[in-house]
Amino acid sequence: MAELPWSETEFQAQGAALLARDGGCAVWQLRNKSGEGTITACEVFPGVMLSFNDLHMGYYDCDFSAGRELLVIDHCREGRMEYCAGRDALAYQQAGDLKLDRRKRHTGRFSFPTSHYHGLTAALDAELAARSLPEAFRDFPADPRALIEKFRLGEYPRVFHNAERIEHIFGELYQAPQKLRLPLFRLKVLELLLFLDAMEPPEDDGRAPYFCRTQVEKARAIRAFLAEHPAQRHTQEALSRRFGIALTPMKSCFRAVYGQSIGSWLTRCRMDRAAELLLADRSLSIADAAAQVGYESPSKFTAAFRRVMGRTPSE
Structure with a gap:
C-alpha cells in the first residue's frame, strides 16, 4: 500500500474501516449518519490505484490533502455527486460524466443529492506513475504529468459530459470477471491513459454549469419543504416567491442538483409516500x-401511480 496514491493511513484518516483484502485489492467501508458505502481499491501499477465506489449516503466529509502531484480520473456510473467548481460555486457530476482532477480542493462536505453514487476512480501519483508505467510497458507514451498540462488542470476539476467514446473502457472495468480482474484492470488503465493522450481537449473549458452555493441551498430547502407537505399544491411561481429565488434559476438549479424537474421529483415523492401509506394500512382506500x-x-392519482411505479395502487 505504500506506493498507492492513497495510503492505508490516509484511508483510515478519512474514517474508513478496512473490511477485507483480496488479491491486491482492499475493501474499505465508509459510514456516517446519512448512510454507508464501500470503496474497493486496487493497486494496478506502482503509483496507480483503481477504486470502485459504491456509496449509499447523503454526504461524506473529507479533509484529504494530496501533498503531491496527482492526476485523478473519476467516472460516474449512476447517481450524482456535488463538487466545488470555483469560489463559492457548486456543480454536479452525473451518470456518464468523466471528471479530471488534481485533488487540490478535496476537502469539506461532498454531497450525493440522490443519496447514492456508483462509479470508479483511477488515481495516479504523477511522478511515480511517470516512472512505473514505461517500466511496465516499454515506450508507453502517456505521461500523467503531460496530461495535467494538456487538459489545463488547475485548482478545480474539469468535467466532460456524456463521454460516450470512452464509455466502453469503463463498462469493461465494471464487468471484469473475478479471475481476470487485475490483468484486465491494468490493460484498461493503460487504454484509458492512451485515450486521454490522443484526445483533443474540447474547445470549452470543461467546466460544468455551476450554481452559487446560496442557490443550491434554496433548491435543497424547496425539496425539503415539498417532501414535508406532499398534500399541498404550490405553483412554481409561488415557490420562487416563497424562497426568494428567480423562477428560471430555481428550475435549472433544482434539475442540476437532483437530476429532474421539480414536477417530476414531486410526483415521484408523492407516489413513494402513497405506496408507504397503502402498504402500512391495507384498509386504506385509494381515494x-x-x-x-x-x-x-x-x-388521476391511479394514472400517475401506474406511470411512476409500473403498477396500479391496488396491485
Missing part, C-alpha cells in the same frame, strides 16, 4: 391515499 398526497381525483 384516501390520493388525498393524503395532494390528488383530488382518484383516477
Whole structure:
C-alpha cells in the first residue's frame, strides 16, 4: 500500500474501516449518519490505484490533502455527486460524466443529492506513475504529468459530459470477471491513459454549469419543504416567491442538483409516500391515499401511480 496514491493511513484518516483484502485489492467501508458505502481499491501499477465506489449516503466529509502531484480520473456510473467548481460555486457530476482532477480542493462536505453514487476512480501519483508505467510497458507514451498540462488542470476539476467514446473502457472495468480482474484492470488503465493522450481537449473549458452555493441551498430547502407537505399544491411561481429565488434559476438549479424537474421529483415523492401509506394500512382506500398526497381525483392519482411505479395502487 505504500506506493498507492492513497495510503492505508490516509484511508483510515478519512474514517474508513478496512473490511477485507483480496488479491491486491482492499475493501474499505465508509459510514456516517446519512448512510454507508464501500470503496474497493486496487493497486494496478506502482503509483496507480483503481477504486470502485459504491456509496449509499447523503454526504461524506473529507479533509484529504494530496501533498503531491496527482492526476485523478473519476467516472460516474449512476447517481450524482456535488463538487466545488470555483469560489463559492457548486456543480454536479452525473451518470456518464468523466471528471479530471488534481485533488487540490478535496476537502469539506461532498454531497450525493440522490443519496447514492456508483462509479470508479483511477488515481495516479504523477511522478511515480511517470516512472512505473514505461517500466511496465516499454515506450508507453502517456505521461500523467503531460496530461495535467494538456487538459489545463488547475485548482478545480474539469468535467466532460456524456463521454460516450470512452464509455466502453469503463463498462469493461465494471464487468471484469473475478479471475481476470487485475490483468484486465491494468490493460484498461493503460487504454484509458492512451485515450486521454490522443484526445483533443474540447474547445470549452470543461467546466460544468455551476450554481452559487446560496442557490443550491434554496433548491435543497424547496425539496425539503415539498417532501414535508406532499398534500399541498404550490405553483412554481409561488415557490420562487416563497424562497426568494428567480423562477428560471430555481428550475435549472433544482434539475442540476437532483437530476429532474421539480414536477417530476414531486410526483415521484408523492407516489413513494402513497405506496408507504397503502402498504402500512391495507384498509386504506385509494381515494384516501390520493388525498393524503395532494390528488383530488382518484383516477388521476391511479394514472400517475401506474406511470411512476409500473403498477396500479391496488396491485
